[in-house]
Amino acid sequence: MxxxxxxxxxxxxxxxxxxxxxxxxxxxxxxxxxxxxxxxxxxxxxxxxxxxxxxxxxxxxxxxxxxxxxxxxxxxxxxxxxxxxxxxxxxxxxxxxxxxxxxxxxxxxxxxxxxxxxxxxxxxxxxxxxxxxxxxxxxxxxxxxxxxxxxxxxxxxxxxxxxxxxxxxxxxxxxxxxxxxxxxxxxxxxxxxxxxxxxxxxxxxxxxxxxxxxxxxxxxxxxxxIDRSKYRRYRSLLIIFLTIIVMPSGVIFMNMIQETRFKIAVDNFINDNTVFQGSELLTQKIVYTDTLSTIDLYYMGKNIDENKIIFLNEMLARYGLNAKAGEYFPLTKKTLVRIHQEDGSGADIDKKFAEYSNDLHSKLLRDIYTKNDEVIRDKDLKIKLLEKRIYNLNASKKDPYPVQQLNKELKFQYPEVEKYAITSIQLQEFEGDSLKVIKHPVLLVKLSDTVTDEQRPEYLGKIEKWIRIRLNDPKLKVYKF
CATH class of the missing domain: 1.20.1080 (Glycerol uptake facilitator protein)
Structure with a gap:
């Protein structure tokens, strides 16, 4: 060409x-x-x-x-x-x-x-x-x-x-x-x-x-x-301002990269070194900081002795999980492996869970242990949710009414209510020679002094209409203390 x-x-x-x-x-x-x-x-x-x-x-x-x-x-x-x-x-x-x-x-x-x-x-x-x-x-x-x-x-x-x-x-x-x-x-x-x-x-x-x-x-x-000297000064100030604004996000980004590299190294370490005969790894919890990071391993089965734990901690250096002298960008300064284990002697996991199938705590453990990797990263959040559900389940066995939610709704809609109690009472009713027992739901309410005696019947009527619709129970009655 x-x-x-x-x-x-x-x-x-x-x-x-x-x-x-x-x-x-x-x-x-x-x-x-x-x-x-x-x-x-x-x-x-x-x-x-x-x-x-x-x-x-x-x-x-x-x-x-x-x-x-x-x-x-x-x-x-x-x-x-x-x-x-x-x-x-x-x-x-x-x-x-x-x-x-x-x-x-x-x-x-x-x-x-x-x-x-x-x-x-x-x-x-x-x-x-x-x-x-x-x-x-x-x-x-x-x-x-x-x-x-x-x-x-x-x-x-x-x-x-x-x-x-x-x-x-x-x-x-x-x-x-x-x-x-x-x-x-x-x-x-x-x-x-x-x-x-x-x-x-x-x-x-x-x-x-x-x-x-x-x-x-x-x-x-x-x-x-504007004159050129002012323009240059403003431009210099703008560059300084933008630099200061960007710096924290850059630090966070670098930390995110370091944490990602750390977790990749931890995955490789776990895949290569955590299989022990007679014990099964159920799940792991990884906590990353730039100073001291922890790897918590949860096992079930045969007890893992101290020598194996020492071995795991010694192997960390090979995966870059403990900083070496003179290293400029270590993943973390120090990492510690901790073993958590159920008491027992190598029993089968499914059998172990079957023995406690009716226990709510074992259900919680099984739920945690069988989560996938994405859910495990948010495990602490899920535990809070599950604990709240368990609390509500236990509460519902004792009392069929959603007391925790009613507390919020009553306080918001009827601030004059100082305290209340909701339960079912048993009414004994004679039918000829036989005695019939009827469960009757009741809401007892104590109102503050701001509600006058003349206003109380109307106010209690409003609460009764609301609670009947809220609990879908047209028989529920409201009385004052």
Whole structure:
């Protein structure tokens, strides 16, 4: 190929690349700025849409439903003021900047108050996996926010609008972190609040940065010019600010990589070294820290002697599970293997479980031991749920009424009730010469002094109607103490 032919090919390829990747053609800066200004205000219907979308997202997090969470993100109007901040910085519009900051602050307050109130009255207080996923942001979330921000502002700057913005809202996930922060406030788990709010903050900052870059590249009309020395100073401050913001997510990401490497090494160690004749490994619990990590192995069968335990701990170094001198990035400084074992002499596991098939604790153990790897990682969470179920089962044997739930509902609907008792009494009824025993449900209620004697019959009547519907028992009677 001659030089002229090669030069022509390069020029043709360059033109094709420019035509394919150019975003200036088809942009409409003036209309884009006006559209962003219109979308960044939270008044009237926009505020109510935000409240409803927050409630939907909170329900989705509470019920661990990704579909519901995605639906909430589709109707969320949170992107407006964030795009407004980036655009205002890019065109040097101070008034627009103030409005955007004011509205994002209003949106954050509304979101936190709404989600906190929801989780305060919700009977489900378990940290679902959808909640936990939004408490440890990493550097990957920064990239998602930046690429999502680029997509959002480029799509918004077109003369012909597209449906990219809803997808950006889902990808950048602005709303679920705010709902998770509300969960942290409602339950007092402030590490969830700070982790989730940090995720929302870095998403907002890097969407803003992407918007600023695109606005500058598309040469949106500048409202006010600033001198070059101030511009350089502001740019230096921005770089410092972004570096400080990103650092914690980078540290979390590195820790996540280290933990993943650690767990892979632990899996290899367990597969290679934990089979002992006469004993069977039921499950394991792995706890990772950068200082002291633990591997708890749960066996059933023949007792494992001390020499085998020493052997397991000595083998850790071969898998990189104990730090060596001079090692720069060890998986962990020290790992300890601990053996937990049922008393016995090698009895068959199924037989062992059959002996205690009627015991609730053995059912709990069997449930834990037969979980798959994914459930094992969340074992502590599942134990809490199972213990609560066992408690409710034991309680229901003693008393057929859901006392724990009634406590919450009575306190919420009838705050004047100071205490109550619900049970079944036996009525002795004569039918001719025979005696008939009838079980009769009764609710005894003590009201506070704020309810007058004249008001008490009507108030007790309301409680009676409610409790009959609540327990589906039309015979239930309500009496005062």
């Amino acid at each position: 001659s030089d002229s032919s090669f030069s022509g090919f390069v020029q043709s390829f360059k033109k094709l690349a420019v035509d394919t990747l150019s975003i200036r053609e088809g942009s409409d800066p003036e209309a884009t700025i006006e559209g962003i200004k219109k979308d960044m205000t939270f008044k009237g219907h926009a505020a109510w849409i935000l409240i409803f979308s927050i409630l939907i997202a909170s329900i989705g997090l509470n019920s661990n439903s990704p579909a519901v969470i995605i639906g909430a993100m589709l109707i969320s109007p949170l992107m407006g003021p964030i795009l407004g901040i980036g655009t205002a910085i890019g065109i040097h519009d101070v008034d627009m900047m103030r409005r955007a900051l004011k509205n994002i602050a209003i949106a954050v307050v509304i979101s936190l108050v709404t989600s906190t109130l929801y989780f305060s009255i919700s009977p489900i207080t378990i940290e679902q996996s959808e909640i936990l996923a939004r408490t440890k942001p990493t550097i990957l979330d920064v990239f998602v926010a930046m690429f999502g921000g680029f997509s959002g502002i480029i799509a918004g700057s077109r003369k012909e609008k597209s449906n990219v913005i809803p997808g950006v809202a889902i990808a950048t996930a602005l709303m679920p972190p705010l709902c998770t922060a509300g969960f942290g406030l409602a339950t007092g788990t402030y590490k969830f609040f700070f982790g989730a709010f940090y995720l929302f903050f870095i998403n907002s900052v890097f969407i803003t940065l992407s918007t600023y870059i695109v606005v500058k590249y598309l040469r949106f009309p500048i409202k006010k010019f």
